Amino acid sequence: MAWPIFWHRFKDEWMQKWKVVRSVIDWTIALYLVIPFSIMVPFFYRDWWNETESYWATGIPIWILLSILGIMTLGGNIRTYVLEADLLFLIEKKERFVPMKRLGFMVTMGQSLMSLVLPGALALPIFLNIYNERPFTLAVIFILLFSLKWSVLLIKKYIAGKWKKGIYILLMLAAFVLITTGRDSPLLAAMASLILFIILVVYFFKGVKGTADFQNEVEIEQSERNQYVNLVYSLSSQIEKEKGGNRGRPFILFRNSRRIFKERTAENGILELSLKAFLRNGIYLRTYIQMISITSAGILFLPLLLKWLLFGGILIFMTFWVQTIFKKLTSNRFFEVAPFDKEAEYAAANRFGKWLGTPVLIWTGTITICSTIWSVYF
Structure with missing residues (x-):
């Protein structure tokens, strides 16, 4: 039976993720952040429905919203719940190995649908209040969005090479945005549903039987199991995340x-x-x-007051961040061999901040001013 093996791995994975969540969210964070935020979310969402024009300008083309929705669905992988040790025993037991991968496929289906709930809930007031879309149109968009989701998942699984994957995913995203221009067509919805159904059925009965990409499936599973751990690791300021190895000539700069x-x-x-x-x-x-x-995306789409608050916030944050980066760079052991005086370090730190901060000031300032003019006069 494949179910006990699958259930054990499924439960073990979520127990591990729950431990990571508990290690990050202690009682103080839960009391002062999580609980108040959970209470305020319904009120914010109600305001999002009633005052949609305050959050989304009426002059923004609909393809921008569709592009954002498409980008929000690009994450995830097809789950198989295989482990590296399965190569020794379980992979030969087709009566257990294949059903376990099919159960993983069903989990992926559920996760794919759930991943569309939040983007759909956020976009629904915009579609109805700003663009006056019909319910049937929204259903077609949802079907196409789900088709895009599974197209990306299949590309990630079967296409080798990061650059090739990226190109195919961008093409699928562009196709989604272009196709949704004819989203009112019942024929389009029927064709998309039929193609998606055929692809899923073929994968369910044929695709899960393949073992040629077993190592790739193992790597995907390890990445998914350690997803929360990697997230905490990437956000931790106490851990230096430097890549090792020998350095060759830089690819572009200097x-x-x-x-x-x-x-x-x-x-x-x-x-x-x-x-x-x-x-x-x-x-x-x-x-x-x-x-x-x-920050640029936030300035473009946020209301007028929040645009300027975000603009000021990024300048303040960038100042402290650049100072932190400069301290890390100058703490390298190279400067123990070649020491320097503190006056030169202080002057270099100020100029380093100007070199990195000025482009941010010019770019975000220009976007803020232009979007403000657009919001006021158009």
Whole structure:
């Protein structure tokens, strides 16, 4: 019987995730954050329904909303609940191995539907109050959104290579946005439903029997089981998440390591080393870009007052974040061999903040001003 094996692994995974949640949310966080937030959510959602125009401008094209919905469905993987040890025994027992993977498929179906609840609940007032969409249109969009979700899951499972996966996923997302322009067609809804049904049936009866991608399934399961642990690890400021290994020539920035400043002083030297180290560090650079991108999106879609609050907030946060990054960079053991005086460090820190903070100020400030003008006059 496959059920006892599946149930044991399913329960063990969620027990592990629950332990992680309990380790993060203690009684103080639950009392002062989780419980008040849970009480306020219904009131916020009611206001979201009654005052939708205050949160979503009427001039925003509908394809932007559809794109956001599509992006929110790109996560997840097809679950199989296989372990590396199954290669020794269970993989040969088809009468147990295949039904267990089918149970994992059913769990994935349920999780896929549940993952659409929050985006759907948030988008529903916008569709009805801003764009005046009909219930049938919303049903078609939901079917297409579910089809997009499973298309992405299948791409992640069967397409090799990160770049190739990314290209296919972007193409599917673009196709979803384009196809939804004809979302009022009953024929479109019927075709999408039929194609999705055929794909799911074929995978349920044929796809789960394959073992060629067993190692990939094991890696996916390990990633899913440790999802919460990895999230806590990535958000922890106490753990340095540096990648090891030998460094070759940089792919894009400073491939020949030329000088940035002609004048060779201690201040310029510290600043140049810090800038190059920052731009070559994938984690720091990715975080920097993500903060700017998320802030820009928030400024575009939030009400007028919140736009300026967010603009001021990102400037304050960026100031402290850049200072923290500079301290980490200058605490490298290299500077124990090549020490520098504190005055040069202080001057370099100020200039380092200007180099990284000025683009944020210009970019987010421009977006804030333009979106404010759009909100007031259009």
